[in-house]
Every structure is written in structure tokens, then in C-alpha cells.
Amino acid sequence: MLSTLKKANLYLSYFGFSKVPLLWLSRPKILAMDEEMVEIKIPLKRRTKNHLNSMYIGALVMGADVAGGFMAAMKAQKQGRKISLAFKGLKAEFLMRPESDVHFICRDGRLIDAMLEETLSTGERVNQDVRITAICPDLHGDKAMAEFDLTLSIKAR
Known part of the structure; x- marks a missing residue:
């Protein structure tokens, strides 16, 4: 039997391959996931780095997108x-x-829960900023490399 984390990674890989090929090429991996947080890793490889040998801005934004969006999608699916x-x-x-x-x-699981509850009860679109922090634990521990505030917009179908 596959663990929840393995299932989530298979789903993320399938979603990337079938719907967002650029995401699939970046090879994101879910490292940890619970009701309050999700942690996604994007490896620094030829496809994700820039001419300065650091992560390309597009790959950084994609990682933030996956971290915020995946949590909302999984909570709704659950x-x-x-x-x-x-x-x-x-x-x-x-x-x-x-x-x-x-x-x-x-770490905005509770905020996303409240957003889901609101859209499911009202049927209206709900917009809220979610915070994503990017770190490089191999080099700098928990020191932030970048901080993202993405306005997540969800609506019950």
C-alpha cells in the first residue's frame, strides 16, 4: 500500500506531465505534508538554474505556486x-x-480550511494571500531565500 506522501507525489507528477509539462520538467517533490503545512522541493538542475548558477526566477515562482495550490487542492479532494x-x-x-x-x-493550512469552508457555504469566490517561504537547507538552514505572497482564489464548483 502506498503512503499518503507517495500518492501525493504520484499525483503531482501525473498532474505536471498531463496538464503543466513545465512543472513536470522541474521535478518537484513533496517532502512533508499535514493539515497545516506542505513542503515542496525543486532540485537545482540544468532545467531550473540560471546563468548565475542559482535557481531561475520562473522555477522559484513555480515552486511557490505548487506549495500554495497543492495544499488547497488536496484539502478539497479530501x-x-x-x-x-x-x-x-x-x-x-x-x-x-x-x-x-x-x-x-x-504553513497556511488553517487559512485554506477557512477559505474552503466559506466558498462551500456561500458558493462565492474567495481570495486570500497565502505565504510561501523558500529556503536552501543544504547551504543556509532555515534562512529565507525568498518570500512569496500569492493571492489564492478558490470557488466551489
Whole structure:
């Protein structure tokens, strides 16, 4: 029997391959996931790095997108609900060059629960900023490389 984490990684790989090939090429992996947080890793490889040998800005934003969006999608699926999910806004602060594999951490599980509850009860679209922090634990421990505020927009279908 596959663990929840392995199932989630298979789903993420399938979703990337079938719906967002650029995501699949970046090879994201879910490292940890619970009701309150998710941690995604994108390896620093030829496909994700820039000319300065640090992670390309597009790969960084993709990692933030996956961390915020995957948690909302999994929570809705766990409840047996269908939602429409998109990001409406992005604010990013780049603090240091990420020169190794980057981990993207979203700890807004409770906020996403409240958003799901609201859209499921009202049927209206709900928009809230979720915070994602990017770190390079191999080089800098828990020191933030970048911080993202993505405006998550969800609506019950």
C-alpha cells in the first residue's frame, strides 16, 4: 500500500506531465505534508538554474505556486469537493540567491480550511494571500531565500 506522501507525489507528477509539462520538467517533490503545512522541493538542475548558477526566477515562482495550490487542492479532494483554483496575484521578495535545491514551505493550512469552508457555504469566490517561504537547507538552514505572497482564489464548483 502506498503512503499518503507517495500518492501525493504520484499525483503531482501525473498532474505536471498531463496538464503543466513545465512543472513536470522541474521535478518537484513533496517532502512533508499535514493539515497545516506542505513542503515542496525543486532540485537545482540544468532545467531550473540560471546563468548565475542559482535557481531561475520562473522555477522559484513555480515552486511557490505548487506549495500554495497543492495544499488547497488536496484539502478539497479530501473533503470530496470540487473547486476551481487559481492565483490572482503575486508579491515576491528575493532575499538571497538560492544556489542549491530549494524547499518551498506553506504553513497556511488553517487559512485554506477557512477559505474552503466559506466558498462551500456561500458558493462565492474567495481570495486570500497565502505565504510561501523558500529556503536552501543544504547551504543556509532555515534562512529565507525568498518570500512569496500569492493571492489564492478558490470557488466551489
